[in-house]
Amino acid sequence: MKPADLAEAMSHGVERGAEEGPRSEARPKRQRVLVALNSADAAASHAAIAMGRLVARTLHEPLHGIFVSETKVAPGELSRLLGLSPHALDGVVLDVEAGDPVERIVAFTEAHPTAFVIVGAENRERGGLGVGELAAHTIERSHAPVIVVRPEERVSLARILVPLDGTPSTASALEPAGDLARRAGASLDIVLVGEAQHGPHLEPGAMGAPQYVDQPHHEWPAFSAEFVHRFLKTIGHCPEAVPTRFFLGAGAPADEILRFADTLGVDLTVLVWHGLRSEEHGAVFERVLRKATCPVLVLRCC
């Protein structure tokens, strides 16, 4: 790519979804935290708001809420409609619209730089990836990071699990997770997962568990340091200051992710999704999403 093309591409990247107003290099980039409010499930909305407040506080951003129904309703009616307490939406910047909920949520993320969309999983509705239609379709159609939280789940950001398959393409999506961890003062637990009986990745720069472990006390620290440096720091642009631990999964990827999430008591599991439900990643993604017992952050890659 020529420098001019590069500059043009970068310029487009910055401009897409930029807020209106005068440009200023000094003005910090603002990224919104958006809660999708769901009239079909009060508990889901409540959980999403709680998670949203935590994320927004962590990023020092106001919390935005979006409510979309067939006919437009007055913002003052929202708490009642959602079955929330009168003060549950205090401090939330509300955007009430009429139309298709997922379409409007996606439109919001395309119009405004959005750090995270937080959606509550519906307890009654186990269709659509097991998290309800609103959450499932938001995940499928939004390219912004989406956090899915279930009503019964603890809301905290101290320990974040990042499963990786050892490919650069997957790791390239990690930047939002690293940034969230840095701002939250959270630690990252990296777990390398892959089908145990599988040929090596063909993607250049991919890294599987070492075929040879001559001396485990030398090999594993060296391997994990290289893995974390390669995928988390170099490709995933995770800040150096974030403390990390490395683990190796030995079984079926989805089961290992769930096992580590449980064993390590993590507060958030990060899933990088290629956007397809049919292939291998899709199956792992879907199973973890259905079975997770902590909030899940979905990052789109590729």
Place this chain on the structure above:
Amino acid sequence: MTSTASAEIREPASGRSSGFVTTSLRPELDHVFRVFVLSFDLRGTSAQAPESTQTLGLVGTLLGRGARVAIVTDASLEALAPAIDTAIADEPRKRLYVATDGGAHLFGFDHRGRPVGVVPAADHGDVLSFMMREIAQPLGLAPEDVLVVGEAGGLPALAEILEQQLALEAQLGPFAPPRDPAWMVVESGFDVAREHEIESLLTIANGYLGMRGSLAEGSSVSRPATFLAGAFELSSDVSPVPELVIAPDWGRLRFMVEGEPFGVETTTMERHHRTLDMRRGLLLREGLGTGPGGHATRIRTAHLASLSNRHLLLEAVEIAPQNFSGTVLIDAVLSGDVKSGSGASHWAGFEPRQGLVGPILVGKTHGGLELALASRTTAADPGALEMRCERELGPVSAMERCTLHVRLGEPSVLHRVVGLFTSRDGTAPVQRVELLEREAAATSFDALLGEHVAAWQTRWKQSDVEIDGAPRIERALRFALYHLIATVQPNDPRCSIGARALSGEAYRGHVFWDTEIFMVPFYVHTWPEAARTLLLYRHLTIDGARRKAKKLGYAGALYAWESADTGDETTPEFVRSPVGEIVPILSGLEEHHISADVAYAVWAYAQSTGDERILREEGAEIIIETARFWVSRGSVKVDGKFHIDRVIGPDEYHESVDDSAFTNWMARQNLRYAVAIARGVGSTKAASLGVTPEEVNHWEEIAGRMYLGEDPRTGLLEQHKGFFDLEFVDVAAFSPRTVPIDVLLGRERTRHSQVVKQADVVQLLALLWDEFSPSARKQNFLYYEPRTAHGSSLSPGIHALVAARLGLLETATRYLEQTASIDLGNNMGNAAGGVHAAGLGSLWQAVAFGVAGLRTAPEDPETLIVAPTLLPGMRRVSLPMQLRGRSLMVHALPGAVEVHVTGGTAPIGLAVESAAGTTHKVRAEPGRAYVARREEEGFLAWEEIKP
């Protein structure tokens, strides 16, 4: 066969420079081609006409530089052969192919320059396809490296193109990349993900130090490190261990082109190649890129650590602006801003100075090691280059900042000579480095480079292995030998070789049995002085081994499983596993076979070199003290046998086992060697160590009573007591897999299964081959091979060796390819921490001892047994070998084996086995050559042939 080599000169590859070229060559020829397919039109002339001879002479010159050339001609081989004989010498002819009669027949040439019919595969019937399949594809050559020249223009036009190629090479000077793809490792582009392993692979070293092949100007992911062999400082781990000292970074170069930094992350690169030239021991780089301001610049660099003077480090830089004239700043930096992988800063402080010829960085480690590093940068041609250099000293750095006025299209060349001494080299390192710089200043750069290249040529002459028909294996072997040659310090017994050589920080530079069992055999047979020095390291550290034995309650010497500078044990006691468990590390406490391994290596060295002196002195002490350890280590039990309990054999999946077959057999050898030495050549030394005849008798008795774990019914050795009762796990059923099998099965299940981590009994077969009957060798290999998971890089090479000796061709091929891929195959994920030095040594052993089938006769070390087994596709394996003061060249061929005695003063025995199982022997005289021709499953008697 119809040749497709009818195209005219190929289109230049996209992305290459155009518009501004720095030579008078046609733009599409401004490239060092590696494979040539040439139509050789003899119409209207004869093969011996002057123009034919001249063109063939140019072909010969290109072949001599390493090019692979295929000539396609309508003539017959008979018509062409005399001209080839006249114009092309035997050695370069090995890289020539001739397709005669319009491509109907294809010939290669053997080591004697004789034509050999080559049968290309049916689906690759033409010459170009053959060259692509034979050379280009296995070695990963880019299409732009292949030049096809058609018939238009005839021989004069062809000669002109060849002359231009040679002129280009001359013009490039030291920056010329190798022609021969089997002598180079090329990394193109820049991949942040792979950068650390690329740095390991491209390491340059000379035994005194090793420098990772990092980008000179650095990048966000670069991890440059220069390791000082044998020098250790404490790590910054929670429990500090000794780790190799990271010297100040001497190779750092920063380029500013018209005020903009030139680097892979700041410059848009059109071309970027890094090439390890293994033949010359050079790391070359070419980057052609355009900065943000539009300045297009080509920068070439060459780095080396001199093998002729190990304190000298050289750099050459060529800068050629492609579309501007202007100013380029080059900072040549000596930087003490370095840390180890553990995060330790080994340096207590630095004192940058103004030296007489350049800046000097003087430093001192926390442990008291003093270092002086001096640098001097000059213009290659001061009269032609406008350059001004100033020195700048920082708190921990010393730098030359050179400002060049560069002119459009004109390359400007700089030379940098760096000297390094430490207090380990004697007193006054500052004075010594200044003296070295002054001496170097009086010598031309080309002369310094020439001495280095000559030193490498000497080593390659003693070491290089040619494998015709298996170019990927051949190059992997060159890569192995490159690192083995580069990593040994042949004159300093304070240095041994760490598990990752001098190429990475993994394993901290610690020395394991890897050195004696996997690497020393290569040195024994190619560089005996280096082998001796490595063994003397074990003598120098024997007090550490004595301390370890005493600490654990034993007598004699028990070598550290992991040794650094003192010989004391440096293995940690715990590690956190990747699945989160805290796992005790028992190898430092239980892996005791290392003492017998060291003794074995000393004995094998003495047998193979005839160096009795070591058996009279240092070697005697090693063997006697380790024998004393073994006597104290076990006990005679009720069965009357001597048992050794609670050890770890090479198979580290099974810890705390009793009667490890490997350990017991090797301990018995250790005791036998001690008996032989104490009663023979080392009796004086033995007496000085307090050895009595009764003690020697006791060693003999213990050796005789050693429990060996042989099953008389099956001929199998039980790897350790109880092994046969463990669960059988079909390792192959878990293939392919992405995790080591012990992780997959879990530690407990692995421990209670017959899954073997690495060659254990098979390793024993390889080491003590003549102790076992042919049926026992085969039975044990066939039993243990399917149970072995190769969880160690030490394993596949030994399996290749044993499989080749057993004639299991497909198995041997599979393991040989696996061994060749350990580092170069990039499938391990941990070459980032350095190359696998033992794996490299095992690759040589697999070829020399397995494929070529070389070993000394057990009853007569003055006789070399030759039992080659060429693997599928191999047309010839040629390797030099040192044996008891004689130099041999062995050529294993499909129908014969030739041995040339190229050096020495006395005859040496050669032996082959006949089809009937008898042995044909000959006393081979120095300066003469012998051949034994194949007959069915054996060989006919030796015949003398013309050398």
